[in-house]
Amino acid sequence: MPVITYRQALNDAFAEELTRDENVFLMGEEVAQYNGAYKVTEGLWKRFGSKRIIDTPISEAAFLGMGVGAAMMGLRPVVELMFWSFAYVGLDQIINNAGCIRYMSGGLINVPMVIRGPANGGTNVGATHSHTPENFLANTPGLKVVCPATPYDAKGLMISSIRDNDTVCFMENTLLYGDLGEVPDGSYTIPLGVADVKREGLDVSLIAHGRAVLTCLAAAEILAAEHGIEAEVVDLRSIRPLDEETILNSVAKTHRAVLVDENKPFCGVSSQIAALLAEHAFDELDAPVLRVTALDAPAIYSMPLEKLQLPDAQAVVAKVLSSF
């Protein structure tokens, strides 16, 4: 199978969907002529032209809302946010419009839109550029939220998201764009709401999404090699819809859960998983559910300190050991 980057996997997904469906178009800041601030859309403008690949002014509220309106008319906008942090100037369009219109119209109107871009800390760009809004967007019934960790998942989930008839908030990660992975040629889909067990194990379930999945995989290797603990790594892949069954099955097998999350702890994604386990896996648990999350502070600029703010493999290992 070809080995390509996460960035290329997304790019391939766009190219395939742009070719397949003329209603698909891409829009955002610097996506066309500049080839994308993070080069995710590289080459697409040359290939598909200005009708399909559209550079916008720095007007997020306007172009997010324009995406919603166009989607209402049956187009399939893929709107890039240079950073998900910049969605905040256009949240009204995402939450009130994309998120509520279907309901308020009694199902008369659909909003088949993808809003995508990187949402991650760890690059020393400071508090305002490091937000991870998956938790609070998933807090809006009507919106879907997807956070792929690997190139394979990125492509399959992107194709599904573009074909989805609801608005999907697709969160990437600037630290993953260069990651390599096996990705088949041609089109394939990964359904939203299906988690993926990235590593099997009997002793503890590490439950994560996005880059934290890779952190868990690294931690699992250490746990196996140095502590004889076999961790199972569950990659949520999509936050909403959430694959509760895979989570509960894993915990029923391992009887221990450590939730790893680059999202903040307060009402974060891990809080939702913890609530799920408290409600539905109480009798299965041999130890309290534990969490390793981003530290509960704004993202600091200082390079070595920001490292401390995000979960790393050692922190996960320590947390797992504390549960035995």
Next chain:
Amino acid sequence: MARILSLPSKSKKSPKTAAKKAARPSVTRSVAKKPAKAVKKAPAKATKAVKVAKPVKLAPVKKPAKAKAIASAPASPSATSSAGSRKDFSKDPINSSLKPADKIGFLREMLRIRRFEQQALKYYNQGLMGGFLHLYIGQESVAVGTASLMNGKDEIITAYRDHGHGLAVGMEMNPCMAELFGKGTGCSKGKGGSMHFFAPDKHYWGGHGIVGGQAPLGMGLAFALKYKGIKGCAVAFLGDGAVNQGVFSECLNMAALFDLPIVFVIENNGYSMGTSLERSSAIRHSLASRAEGFDVDWSLCGGFDLYELRANLGAVMEKARSKSRPHVLEVATYRYYGHSVADANAKKYRSPEEIERYKTEFDPITLWEKQLLKEKVITEAGIEKIDSEAKAEAAAAAEFAIASPWPSEESIFEDIYHEVDHKTEAGQTGRHFFSE
């Protein structure tokens, strides 16, 4: 309103004409000179609109060849900076009252900013800094000119291209450099980085990373001045791309409605990242003219000549202070480096010739040096001395930064809540932080 919208549009002009317009020398006087009072009293909005003067009287393009060369750069050099009919702003009272020491001081400040940033660039490229580094090099005159006009009661705020404004208002190089290195001795204790310099004690409110986000804050500064009865004004800087944030339009309306003493300075350097002004604004001949739809006065000026900048900005700041009215001043300027140092396309969306032309013909520091030499205010040797001092100061600041400690681990949880930091009663009830 309708009239503004019917100004140069793609459909009506050949691309050549449009390019020419974009590159035309900017006018330096307010063209929307409407009697603010009279207009305010006018009962019907319709009459008001009629009163508004046609936005721009196009000065003839003197040298079509040159204009063509920078056709893609809407931040055209002002007419006054190019050869030909040059208005002499040195005679403006705001400039004629300057003492030689003041003029030399401006040169020193501009050189300090440039040398500081060049030093920073060196270490950024060595990997000693994180995140983004947006250089102000080429635009120094704007910050220095503004700082020279602040009266002790004025407040300023800008975006992420903020080193120049910080140094210009008197922030010291050491803490500024240390901030770039992410050190605990930094001006924001290593928490904000390049985009987030603040010095409220020097009337400088940052340093803001989200495009356009500072515009309403600037309005808040102006509101507070007015509320407290302080006869100062607020100056909020924003870029030619930032004007496209919806919040800026909301600000124009509110600033006019509330009679706020604010000057929005659009530092038009021709590009927002890799997007030229032609590709980001439907109205291309000027961005400031958008103000007209909001009953806000506006004007354009070149930012390359300090005298020109001071004369124009000084007048509108004074108007804001005395009349408590907003104004939008669009300043033509140019950045030499990429959007940030990480901008790999810096020389793709504009030609190397264009960049070179600005450097050789419109460099604000070179122009000012020439001016001061002409006035015999300074000698070549004098310039050399100031420059080497600036270089030495910047190098020392880098040494200071490198030798400084990292912020402490505990500091991650400081400066989030005032009440917690100060262990007040309010800071003791309930749980504030949720990391395990």
